Amino acid sequence: MIERPPAPTTQAAGGAASPVSPGQIEAIVAPPAAAGTLKRLTRNRKGVVGLTFLAILLLVAGVGRFVVPFDPNEVHVAAQLAPPSTTYWLGTDVLGRDVFSRIITAAWPAVQAGVLAVTLAGLIGSLTGLAAGYFGGWIDACIGRVWDTLLAFPAIFLAIGIVSVLGPGQFSGVLAIAIINMPVSSRLVRAVTVGARNADYVEAARALGCSDWRVMTAHILPNCIAPLIVQMAIAAPDAILVEATLSFLGLGAPLPAPTWGNMLGEAQSYLARSWSYALMPGLAITLTVIGLNYFADALQDALDPRRIRAGSGNA
Amino acid sequence: MQRYLIRRLLLLLPTLLLASILIFAIIALAPGDPARMMLGANATPEEVAVERTRLGLDEPIFVRYGIWLTDVGKLNLGVSQSNRRSVSSLIGDALPNTLRLAFISLTISILIGFPMGMVAATNANRRVDAIVTGFNSLGLAIPSFWFGLLLILFFSVQLKWLPASGIGEPNRPLYERLNYLIMPVATIVLSNMSVFSRYVRSAMIDVLSTDYVRTARAKGLSESVVVARHALRNALIPVITIVGIQFGRLLGGAVVTESIFAYPGIGRLVINSIANRDYPVVQATLMLVVLIFLITNIIVDASYAYLDPRVKLERAR
Numbered sequence: 001m002i003e004r005p006p007a008p009t010t011q012a013a014g015g016a017a018s019p020v021s022p023g024q025i026e027a028i029v030a031p032p033a034a035a036g037t038l039k040r041l042t043r044n045r046k047g048v049v050g051l052t053f054l055a056i057l058l059l060v061a062g063v064g065r066f067v068v069p070f071d072p073n074e075v076h077v078a079a080q081l082a083p084p085s086t087t088y089w090l091g092t093d094v095l096g097r098d099v100f101s102r103i104i105t106a107a108w109p110a111v112q113a114g115v116l117a118v119t120l121a122g123l124i125g126s127l128t129g130l131a132a133g134y135f136g137g138w139i140d141a142c143i144g145r146v147w148d149t150l151l152a153f154p155a156i157f158l159a160i161g162i163v164s165v166l167g168p169g170q171f172s173g174v175l176a177i178a179i180i181n182m183p184v185s186s187r188l189v190r191a192v193t194v195g196a197r198n199a200d201y202v203e204a205a206r207a208l209g210c211s212d213w214r215v216m217t218a219h220i221l222p223n224c225i226a227p228l229i230v231q232m233a234i235a236a237p238d239a240i241l242v243e244a245t246l247s248f249l250g251l252g253a254p255l256p257a258p259t260w261g262n263m264l265g266e267a268q269s270y271l272a273r274s275w276s277y278a279l280m281p282g283l284a285i286t287l288t289v290i291g292l293n294y295f296a297d298a299l300q301d302a303l304d305p306r307r308i309r310a311g312s313g314n315a
Numbered sequence: 316m317q318r319y320l321i322r323r324l325l326l327l328l329p330t331l332l333l334a335s336i337l338i339f340a341i342i343a344l345a346p347g348d349p350a351r352m353m354l355g356a357n358a359t360p361e362e363v364a365v366e367r368t369r370l371g372l373d374e375p376i377f378v379r380y381g382i383w384l385t386d387v388g389k390l391n392l393g394v395s396q397s398n399r400r401s402v403s404s405l406i407g408d409a410l411p412n413t414l415r416l417a418f419i420s421l422t423i424s425i426l427i428g429f430p431m432g433m434v435a436a437t438n439a440n441r442r443v444d445a446i447v448t449g450f451n452s453l454g455l456a457i458p459s460f461w462f463g464l465l466l467i468l469f470f471s472v473q474l475k476w477l478p479a480s481g482i483g484e485p486n487r488p489l490y491e492r493l494n495y496l497i498m499p500v501a502t503i504v505l506s507n508m509s510v511f512s513r514y515v516r517s518a519m520i521d522v523l524s525t526d527y528v529r530t531a532r533a534k535g536l537s538e539s540v541v542v543a544r545h546a547l548r549n550a551l552i553p554v555i556t557i558v559g560i561q562f563g564r565l566l567g568g569a570v571v572t573e574s575i576f577a578y579p580g581i582g583r584l585v586i587n588s589i590a591n592r593d594y595p596v597v598q599a600t601l602m603l604v605v606l607i608f609l610i611t612n613i614i615v616d617a618s619y620a621y622l623d624p625r626v627k628l629e630r631a632r
Contacts, residue, residue, distance in 0.1 A: 149333040152605050154564050156571070157585065161341045161601070164589050241458055245571055248460045249586065264461055268575070271468050278468055282461030289456035 040302040047298035053291025061107040068101035072258050081274040091276040093266060099277055102258035103284050109170060109259055110288065113243040114236045117177035122232050124178070125185025126224060130216045132186065133193025140190075147183035155180045159242060163251045170253040173246050177239045188231055192224045226303045233299050237292035244285050260285045316620065323613045334605045335387070339380050342594050370396070387602065393595035397588075402599045405584060412482060413573075413580035415489075417565035419496060420503035425558065428508035432515025436550075437542060439520055447512060454509025463502045463575040470498060480577035499576045503569055507561055514557045518550040525549075552623045559615030563608045 041047035065072070069089070076088075076096035084091045090099040132140040150158065159176040166172030196202055197220070205219045246252045247261025255262065260281040267278035350366040358366075367373055371382065386393060392402035435447035471479035483492035522528060523546055531545045532538075570582035577583070581600060588596035 145329065145333065148330055149337060152330055152334050152609055153337075153601075154570075154604065154608060157601065157604060160570070160586070160589065161338070165341050165344045165346075167346055237456070241456075244458055245460060248458075248571070249574065261460075264458075264464060268464055271464065272472050275468055275473075278461075278464045282458060282464070285458050285461065286453075286456050289458075290452055293452055293456060 037299075037302050041298055044298070044301070046294060047302060050291065050295030050298040053287075054295045057107065057111065057288055057291060060104060061111040064104040064107055068098075068104045070098035070101040072102045072105040073097060073256050081270060081277065083274070084276050090280045091274060093263070093274075093277055094270055099263075099280055102263060103260070103281055106258040106260050106263065106281070107284070107288075109253060109257070110240050110243065110285075113170065113174050113177065114240040114292075117174045117239045117243070118181060118232045118236045120174070120178035121181035121185050121235065122228055125182050126189045126221065126228065128182070129186040129189025129191075129224070130193055130221065133190040134197060134212065134216050134220065136194075143186065143190075147186055150179065151183050156242070156245065159246060160249070160251060163246060168251045168254065173243050173252050176246070177242050180242070181235050181239065184235070185228065185231060188227055189224045192227060193220050196220045196223050230296070230300045230303055233292070233296035237289040237296065240292070241285065241289055316617070319620070320613070320617060323616070327609055327613070330609060331602075331606065335384060335602060336380070338598055338601045338605075339383065342598060343376050343379070345592070383598065387599070392599040395588075395593055395596050397591045397593045397596075402596050405596060406581070406600060406603060409579055409581045409584045412578065413566065413569075413582070416496065416499055416503070416569065416572075416578065416580060417562065420500045420507060420569075421558070421562055421565060423500060424504045424507035424511055424561075427504065428511030429515050429554075431508065431512040433519055433542070433547070435512070435516045436519030436523065437538075439523075444516075447516070451509040451513045451516075454505050455513075457505065459502050459506055459569075460571045460575055462505055463498065463572060466498045466501060467575070482579060499569075499572050499578050502572045502575070503565065507565075510557060510561060511554065514554050515550065518553050519546060522546045522550040552619065555618060555622060556615055559611055559618070563611030563615075566604075566607045566611065 041051055074097060076092060076098070078096065079088065079092050080096045081094055082088055082092040082096070088098050088100065090103065092098055093102070128143050132143040153161075158180050159173075162176035162179060163172045166175065193216075202215060202219055205215050210218070243252065244259070244261035244264075247259040248265045250262070250265060252259050252261050263281040264278065267274070267281070271278055350363050350370055350372060354362055354366055371379060374382070390403075392406070394401055395405055431447050431450075435444045438444050466477075467479045470477040477497055478495050479498075481495060483495045523542075528541060528546055531541045536545075566581075569580070570586060572578065573580045573583040574586055581604065585597060585600050585604070588594075588600065
């Protein structure tokens with residue numbers, strides 16, 4: 001069943017039996033994929049909540065650090081570990097830095113780490129998954145074995161190991177999180193590729209003389225996009241959580257720069273003197289992860305063809 | 316079944332070998348000179364050079380890998396470079412603590428998570444379900460290190476009810492030291508019970524919509540009998556996998572929980588050894604963690620086939 005595009009307002013006012021306008025036909029014949037998804041997302045409550053969360057997070061991460069009341073690294077000697085007040089909305093840390101400004105500033109590296117890690121994992125995962133699924137044989141076996149080995153490590157140990165080789169820092173954290181996410185993306189793309197490898201349209205493309213590379217990227221890859229996007233949306237909040245864990249353990253971005261994880265790591269030493277400092281950064285992480293999980297859930301509903309056909313969307 | 320197990324155990328070898336290469340490579344590539352770490356900042360370059368030779372760090376990396384692998388094969392795990400104790404005794408001290416934490420946390424997570432999932436599934440799309448589902452997403456989103464800090468803040472700093480770290484006097488009997496376990500256990504339980512509750516709920520909802528459940532209801536059986544005798548047993552089969560995987564993970568040491576509460580388990584041993592560049596300990600412990608993890612996976616797969624006669628392992632592979 002084809003989704004009906006939103007009727008233009010003039011049309012809606014035009015009466016019940018009005019014929020379909022030419023504009024509507026065009027929209028029915030070629031519904032823009034992204035707009036369709038967006039519409040399905042906004043149709044149920046979960047989607048609206050998820051999108052709102054995402055929009056707020058992106059807004060805070062994007063412009064928040066330019067409008068915060070204090071420089072996140074500005075030291076206020078007179079106000080160390082101050083409780084929340086009208087000057088310092090969420091209190092200050094041990095050096096008298098404004099916690100609110102630091103939390104808002106830290107949203108950007110968190111989002112950046114999540115997006116970069118998941119994108120990198122998706123890219124490498126697609127390439128290896130395509131190759132494994134398309135060529136099969138020893139290529140498939142080798143790639144599969146590498147992912148098996150990576151999956152044999154509890155993820156956090158692997159991340160810690162990789163970061164300790166590369167040295168602590170934002171980049172090595174992103175790379176480590178990307179690596180622990182690669183096996184899943186790769187297997188997902190491999191599974192879709194194996195299913196599509198012998199489909200008629202792929203045979204046809206091959207018969208027309210397309211190269212392996214072109215068959216893979218132009219004919220098979222598009223099938224993988226929707227499940228891959230859902231998988232990336234599911235992995236992103238997890239990636240943010242792992243990044244926070246790494247910085248909490250002192251393996252994240254170097255110190256003066258605020259991250260939610262390293263703020264909590266610092267707060268651990270001053271629990272007896274300030275409750276707000278330990279509370280707020282964790283609240284930021286939790287809200288972000290819940291919001292992104294909501295969004296991923298709704299996106300999965302919106303992109304899953306079975307759920308679309310069932311027409312419910314609010315399952 | 317036997318053939319399957321033997322096959323799986325044999326397949327374990329190449330994975331372990333690759334894992335050992337990866338572990339060794341990670342450690343060989345890591346920055347920092349273990350010899351200098353051991354001697355401290357005041358050592359002369361000559362002293363460092365002598366120490367490097369003594370530790371065998373002058374050999375080419377392949378030779379070092381070969382020596383290490385042979386030693387591990389002979390179960391000779393070496394000696395810690397930071398405190399000269401044998402690695403096996405360090406692991407021997409840490410492993411029981413991790414096992415205790417894992418068993419207790421997992422049991423409590425199952426006892427809370429399973430009923431939560433069942434209640435949610437049998438009341439799907441009602442208010443109870445919404446509450447449980449909301450609680451689950453909260454449990455999965457709260458970072459364990461934050462939850463641990465909040466527990467310490469509340470129960471140790473404010474109320475002064477529970478000790479904030481450690482496991483107490485090792486000589487005292489366990490029941491007198493249970494108060495040291497409460498917060499670490501609670502931290503692990505929060506996320507694990509949400510995982511279990513979520514899986515039980517979805518497995519149960521799947522089963523409740525099958526034909527044989529409809530038949531059972533059509534026979535006039537009461538809902539509790541349908542759930543307990545027909546649905547539950549089948550719903551639990553897929554959940555076993557999740558329990559096994561979580562258990563394998565916990566046995567490898569709950570890294571974060573152990574470091575917040577300074578709990579002397581495997582996870583903390585790894586983290587501290589990485590910080591001290593104590594490579595023999597890191598290598599041996601990581602190998603152990605991987606081995607435990609892989610063996611748990613095999614046990615899970617085998618028990619899956621045992622519980623569900625429809626799964627034929629030999630033919631499937």
